[in-house]
Amino acid sequence: MIIVTGYAIAREGAEEEMQRLAIEHVLRSRTEPGCISHEVSRDVQQPRRFVFVERWNDMAALQQHFRVEASRQFAKSLNQLSDEKPELAIYQADVLNLT
Template sequence: MLVYSVTLTTKPDAAPALIELAAMLVPLSRAEPGCIRYDFLQSPHTPNKFVFFELWKSRADLEEHFQKPYFKTLVEQLPALTEGEAEKVAYETEGPIPGF
């Protein structure tokens, strides 16, 4: 299993546009066969800071996700909406902890 997260900071007043893109992306991503979990989170303390938190069956499933048209739409629009570099973190794990 692959745990993957991306933390982004939007430009001033760009948060609503990112939220709209995520509203399109999240349900499509969750429907992918390799997706275990796909969440889009907004910081309660810093409203222009967001995290995509994802669990995938494998790195290959994540790579396949990157090829989807809806993901490419997000990537194309991110530079106009965000500032600074996105923080990307990936962890490989054997799988979920029972009962967790």
């Protein structure tokens, strides 16, 4: 499984637009092949900070997600609305059974 984490900090006054675009992106991404989950939330201590957590079946599914034009446009829009460069980290993970 591939896990993607990231965040973006909205410029002051851009929070609502970032939220609108983030929700659209998450809902669209959830319909893509190989998407296990895709979520966005706002940091309760820093409300202009939007946190993304995604889980994908494999790297091929994530790479396909990155090639979707709407995903590319979302990344550009996120950069334009951000106070600083958004952060992104990608991890390869195995599910552990604790029982």
